[in-house]
Amino acid sequence: MWKATIRSLMAHKLRLILTGIAIVLGVGFVTGTLVLSDTLSATFNNLFRGITAGIDVQVRSPKTFSEQGNQGGGGTQHLPVPETVLSDVERIPGVAAATGEAVGSAILIDSKGKAIQPTGPPTLGFSFPDDPRLTSLRVKDGRRPRGPTEVAIDVYTANKYGFHVGDQVKVVANGPVQTYTLVATMRIGTADSLLGATVTAFDLPTAQKAFDLVGKYSDINVKSAGGVAATQLRDRINRALKPRYEAVTGSELAKENANDIQKGIGFITTFLLVFAGVALLVGTFLIVNTFNIIVAQRTRELALLRALGAQRRQVMASVVGEAMITGAFCSVVGVGFGVLTAIGLQGLFSAIGFKLPASGLVVQPNSIIVGLVVGFVVTLLSSLLPARRATRVAPIEALRDVAAPPATSARSRIIAGATTGVIGGVALAAGLLGSGISLVGTGALLIFLAVAFLAPLIAKPVAGLIGTPIARIYKLPGKLARENATRNPRRTAATAAALMIGLALVTLVSILAASAQVSTNRAIDRAFTADYIITTKQFGNFPATLADDLRKLPQLSAVTPFAFGQFKLDGSTKQLSSVDPREFAKLGNLKVVEGQLPADTDPAALLVDASEAKAKHWHAGTVVAAEFAKTGKVQLPVKAVYAKNQLIGKYLVTDATFRANFTQQFANIVLAKKAPGVSAQVARAAVDRVAANYPSVDVKDQTQLKADQRKQINQLLSVIFALLLFSIGIALIGVVNTLVLSIFERTRELGLLRAVGMTRRQIRKMIRWESVIIAVFGTLLGMAVGIGFGISLVSALHSQGITDLVIPFSYLLGYLVVAVLAGIVAAIWPARRAARLDILQAISTE
Amino acid sequence: MTAPVATSVAARATELVKVYGHGETAVQALDRVSVAFPHGQFSAIMGPSGSGKSTLMHCLAGLDSVTSGQVFIGDTDITKLHDNDLTLLRRDKVGFIFQAYNLVPTLNAIENITLPMAIAGRDPDQQWLDQIIDTMGLRDRLKHRPAELSGGQQQRVAAARALASRPDIIYADEPTGNLDSRSSAEILGFLHRSVRDLGQTIVMVTHDAVAAGYANRVIFLQDGRIVDELADPTAESVLDRMKAMGA
Numbered sequence A: 001m002w003k004a005t006i007r008s009l010m011a012h013k014l015r016l017i018l019t020g021i022a023i024v025l026g027v028g029f030v031t032g033t034l035v036l037s038d039t040l041s042a043t044f045n046n047l048f049r050g051i052t053a054g055i056d057v058q059v060r061s062p063k064t065f066s067e068q069g070n071q072g073g074g075g076t077q078h079l080p081v082p083e084t085v086l087s088d089v090e091r092i093p094g095v096a097a098a099t100g101e102a103v104g105s106a107i108l109i110d111s112k113g114k115a116i117q118p119t120g121p122p123t124l125g126f127s128f129p130d131d132p133r134l135t136s137l138r139v140k141d142g143r144r145p146r147g148p149t150e151v152a153i154d155v156y157t158a159n160k161y162g163f164h165v166g167d168q169v170k171v172v173a174n175g176p177v178q179t180y181t182l183v184a185t186m187r188i189g190t191a192d193s194l195l196g197a198t199v200t201a202f203d204l205p206t207a208q209k210a211f212d213l214v215g216k217y218s219d220i221n222v223k224s225a226g227g228v229a230a231t232q233l234r235d236r237i238n239r240a241l242k243p244r245y246e247a248v249t250g251s252e253l254a255k256e257n258a259n260d261i262q263k264g265i266g267f268i269t270t271f272l273l274v275f276a277g278v279a280l281l282v283g284t285f286l287i288v289n290t291f292n293i294i295v296a297q298r299t300r301e302l303a304l305l306r307a308l309g310a311q312r313r314q315v316m317a318s319v320v321g322e323a324m325i326t327g328a329f330c331s332v333v334g335v336g337f338g339v340l341t342a343i344g345l346q347g348l349f350s351a352i353g354f355k356l357p358a359s360g361l362v363v364q365p366n367s368i369i370v371g372l373v374v375g376f377v378v379t380l381l382s383s384l385l386p387a388r389r390a391t392r393v394a395p396i397e398a399l400r401d402v403a404a405p406p407a408t409s410a411r412s413r414i415i416a417g418a419t420t421g422v423i424g425g426v427a428l429a430a431g432l433l434g435s436g437i438s439l440v441g442t443g444a445l446l447i448f449l450a451v452a453f454l455a456p457l458i459a460k461p462v463a464g465l466i467g468t469p470i471a472r473i474y475k476l477p478g479k480l481a482r483e484n485a486t487r488n489p490r491r492t493a494a495t496a497a498a499l500m501i502g503l504a505l506v507t508l509v510s511i512l513a514a515s516a517q518v519s520t521n522r523a524i525d526r527a528f529t530a531d532y533i534i535t536t537k538q539f540g541n542f543p544a545t546l547a548d549d550l551r552k553l554p555q556l557s558a559v560t561p562f563a564f565g566q567f568k569l570d571g572s573t574k575q576l577s578s579v580d581p582r583e584f585a586k587l588g589n590l591k592v593v594e595g596q597l598p599a600d601t602d603p604a605a606l607l608v609d610a611s612e613a614k615a616k617h618w619h620a621g622t623v624v625a626a627e628f629a630k631t632g633k634v635q636l637p638v639k640a641v642y643a644k645n646q647l648i649g650k651y652l653v654t655d656a657t658f659r660a661n662f663t664q665q666f667a668n669i670v671l672a673k674k675a676p677g678v679s680a681q682v683a684r685a686a687v688d689r690v691a692a693n694y695p696s697v698d699v700k701d702q703t704q705l706k707a708d709q710r711k712q713i714n715q716l717l718s719v720i721f722a723l724l725l726f727s728i729g730i731a732l733i734g735v736v737n738t739l740v741l742s743i744f745e746r747t748r749e750l751g752l753l754r755a756v757g758m759t760r761r762q763i764r765k766m767i768r769w770e771s772v773i774i775a776v777f778g779t780l781l782g783m784a785v786g787i788g789f790g791i792s793l794v795s796a797l798h799s800q801g802i803t804d805l806v807i808p809f810s811y812l813l814g815y816l817v818v819a820v821l822a823g824i825v826a827a828i829w830p831a832r833r834a835a836r837l838d839i840l841q842a843i844s845t846e
Numbered sequence B: 001m002t003a004p005v006a007t008s009v010a011a012r013a014t015e016l017v018k019v020y021g022h023g024e025t026a027v028q029a030l031d032r033v034s035v036a037f038p039h040g041q042f043s044a045i046m047g048p049s050g051s052g053k054s055t056l057m058h059c060l061a062g063l064d065s066v067t068s069g070q071v072f073i074g075d076t077d078i079t080k081l082h083d084n085d086l087t088l089l090r091r092d093k094v095g096f097i098f099q100a101y102n103l104v105p106t107l108n109a110i111e112n113i114t115l116p117m118a119i120a121g122r123d124p125d126q127q128w129l130d131q132i133i134d135t136m137g138l139r140d141r142l143k144h145r146p147a148e149l150s151g152g153q154q155q156r157v158a159a160a161r162a163l164a165s166r167p168d169i170i171y172a173d174e175p176t177g178n179l180d181s182r183s184s185a186e187i188l189g190f191l192h193r194s195v196r197d198l199g200q201t202i203v204m205v206t207h208d209a210v211a212a213g214y215a216n217r218v219i220f221l222q223d224g225r226i227v228d229e230l231a232d233p234t235a236e237s238v239l240d241r242m243k244a245m246g247a
C-alpha cells in the first residue's frame, strides 16, 4: 500500500505542489511571525542591556498608577525624585558615584524647519552626566555638552539629517523652540543608533529645565564601589530609603524595560498570528477540497483495490499517508519560507523608521517546531474527512461507468450546518457582549464552518444565476462554464468557501472603517465647534507656551489648552480632561446643567457629566475625594455638572487644577475659535504665524481633522488588507487547484469539444468563466457573512463611539470587480493547460 | 484499383506516412497510403487490430499530424494548416462519431446534437434538424442528459450531431463497437440512408463484417498498407475476403 501511495504522489506532482503551496504559505506566515517576534525581543534585550550597562543601581520613586490617560499609558509610572535625595544616596556606604538624571522627549528640527518625528521610534532626550561611569552615552566626535546652550546628538541621526559638530541646532522640548550648539555626536554603548530613535543630550541643569524637572530628577543612577555587588548595594539603598524611594539593579532595570517592550511586541505577534491563523484556515479548506477531489478521481481505483480485497483501513491509510508525506515535506519548506518572511517583515519595520541592528535573525528551535507541527497536523487533520469518504467507496464502483463518490446527504448537511451555525452565532454574540475576544474568534470560525457546510446546497442555484448573464454574453463557452461550475456543487462550494473567509474579513473591516469614519465625522460635527485644533504627532511634546501665545491674537475669540489624564476615584481609574472651562464653552458645546463654570485659574475645581453625577448622587458643591499620582488624595469640590459631551468625557478639571496635580505641565492639544467678523483666511494666517515658532505642532481645521482621521483609518485598513491578501492568495491557489484537477477529470470531454471544432480560445474562455463564477460565488458568500459580522460588531461597538452603521456598497462592488479579475487571473494557467490538451490522447479509449 | 470517375472527392490522401516515436522504438503505423473518398459514398475501413485504421482516420480528419504525404479535405491540404484553421475546418466540414464518450455530459441531447453549430455561433437548419431527430427516433429524449440515455441512444445522438451540420464528410471509428446488434442495425441503417437519400459522405472504421455490409465499398488495411478493396460489399462477401486474406 505504501508503494501505491508514493507512486500516486509522484504521478501527481502538480497537485502536490498546489496543495503544498497552501501549507508552505500558512506555515511560513506562522514561523515568520514567531521568528520576527524572537528577533525583535533579542534586539531590544541587547539594546537595554547596552543602555543600562553603565548603571549598577538606579534609585527612583516607587510605582504609581499612570497619570497619562488616553495616550496609551493605562499602566504605571515613576514620578520624579527631588534633588535632595541625591545627597541621601551618596551618603550610603558602597556608593562610589551617583548622579541625577533628567529624561524626556526632545524633538530636533531639520534644516528646512520641520520637526524630525519618525513614525515608529521615539524622540528621546537625556541628561549627559559628568561622570562617564554613570552612563552608556559615549562621545564620538566633539565633547560633552556643558551649559545651557549645548547639545549632543546620536551619530545615526546626525548623519541622517546632516548635522555636524559646531552647527546650530533647534530643539523642542517642553517649551518653545530653543537653539543650541551641537558639540558632540554620541554613541549609545557601542551602537551608533538606538533603533532609529532620535537621541538628544544636554547637561543636567539644561535637561531639567527642558523637561519641566527643575529641582527634580527622573531618577538617580549609582555606581557601586569596588567589591560591593549591585544587589548588595540595592538592598542597602532600599533599607535606607524605602518606602519613599526604591532601588533596582541595572540588569533588573534592563529586564523591566525589555518586558515593557515585550508587551508591545506581544501585541504585534498576536495580531500577526491571527492573520497567520486565517491563512492556515483557508489553507485547510483548500487541502480538504483537494483531497476530496483526489478521492473522487481515485474512486474507481479505490473501488478496484477494495474489490481485490483491500481493507477499509488500508484505503484510509493510503489517503492519510499521502497527506502525511505532503504535510511533512511542505512544512519543512514552509519553515524555510517563514525565515524569508521574517526578513521581509523586518524590512517593513525599517521602512517605517526603526533602525534594527544587523544582528541577524533569531531562529529559536521553538519557532521551527511550532511551524512543523502546525503544518503537519493541519494537513493530517484536513485529510481525515476525505479519507473517511474514501473508505466508503464500495467495490461495485469499479464496475460503474460514471464513477460517483459517495455524497453526504442534504439532510445531514443541513443539520450539521445549522447546528454549527447556531453555536457559532451564540458564541459570537456572547463574545461581542463582553465575554472576550477569543469567544468572538471561535464564533466566527464556527460560522465560517457552518457556511462551508451549507454552501453546497446553494452552490447550484447561485452559481447558475451568476453564470446566466455569462452564458448569455459568451454563448456556448459561457454556457459550458456555467454547467461546469454547477455540475459538482460540493467542489464549487468548497473552493468558494476558502475565498469566502478572506472576503468576509475584508468586508467586515471595510464596514467597520466606513462606520468608524462616519461616526467620527459626526462626533466631530456634534461636539466640536472649534475652528482650529493644534496637535503634535507625539502627545508628549506640547509646547506649554503655545496656548498663551494664541490667546494674544485678536483674530481669535476663544482659545483653550486641552489635556487628558488619569486619576482615581474610590480606587478605580478614571479618565479626565482638562480645559479652560469658560473658553471651552465658547467653542466646544459645553452645556451647564447645574452650578457655574469656574475660572481657569481655580486650582481646585472638578466638573462632572450629568449622568455620572446622578449615578453618584453628586451635585454642585459636593466635595469629592480624588486621587492623583503626583499629589495623592485631594479634596475637590464639584463646581458644575454638564450635559454629555463626547470630547470631554465624564470628568473635567480646570487647567490650574490639572497643573497642580499632574507632573505633565503642558496640554495635549489646543483648541481655538475664530473671532466673529474675521475672515477664515486672516484668522488662519494669524494662527499659522504663531505656530511657525513651534515646528512640532500641526494646525488643522475641521476639514483637515476629518481628513486626518480618514487617513489614519485608511492606513490601518491597508495594513489589514495587506495581511489578508495572504489568505485570499491561498484561496485563489485553491481555485487554480480545483480548475486543474477538474480539467484533468474532463480530459476526454475537452478532447471531444476540440474534435468537433471548439477552438483553443473558446476552451480558454470556458475555463476562464468557470473560474470567475467560482470566484464571484465565493465573494458573494464572503460579503454576506462579512455584512453579518459587520452589523453585529458595529452594534456591539455602539458604546465605544461607533454610532453609525455604514455599509460601503461602492467598495463592495469594487471588490466584486476585483474578484472577477482575480478569477480571470486564476484561470490563466489552467485554461492554457486545457487548451493545450492533446486531442487524440483525450479521445482515445483507454 | 478503382478510381472514382465522375464524382468529386470529399477527402483524399496521397503517399500518407505516419511514424510513431523514433529510432529503435519507431512504429510505422501508415506506409505510403493513397486513398480517395468520393462524395456521396459510404466507405468502410477494415483490417486486423493494429493495422492502422484509427491512425488513418485521425490523419484524414486532421486530428493527428502526418509524418509525410498529403491529406485533402475538399480542395484544402490540411497538412499545411495551423491548429486554429484546422479546428475551424473540423467544425464546419467534418462530423465525428466515436466508439464511446461522444457526448458532453453537461449538455442535453438536443444541445449535443447542435453542438458544432453552437460552437460556431450559427443557427441550425430547423427543418433538417427535425428530420434527423425524427428519423433517429430521439424526439422524446431531447431534454435528457447523456447519463439518462442508453448506450444506443447515446450513439444515435452522436450520429445525429455528426449529420446535423451537414459536413462534407463524416468519420466514424467503430460507432457500433459497444452496441448490441439491434441498436447497431438502427445506426447503420440510418447512416446508409443518409448516404443513399441525402448524398452524405461517410468513412467508417469497423471490425464487423455485418457493419461493413452497409457500405458502398470496403478498404482493407494491413500493416499500414491498403491491401485490398471491395465494391458493393455484403456481410458474406466481406467475410469471404477476410478469410481469403488468411488472417
Ligand SMILES: Nc1ncnc2c1ncn2[C@@H]1O[C@H](COP(=O)(O)OP(=O)(O)OP(=O)(O)O)[C@@H](O)[C@H]1O
Binding pocket: B020, B021, B027, B028, B029, B047, B048, B049, B050, B051, B052, B053, B054, B055, B056
Ligand atoms: N500514440 C501512439 N504511439 C505509438 N504507437 C502508436 C500510437 N497510436 C497507435 N500506435 C501504433 O500504431 C499502430 C496502428 O494503430 P491503430 O490504433 O491505428 O490501429 P487500429 O487498426 O485502429 O487497431 P484497433 O483495431 O485495435 O483499434 C499500432 O501498432 C499501434 O501500436
Ligand SMILES: [Mg+2]
Binding pocket: B053, B054, B055
Ligand atoms: Mg482503432
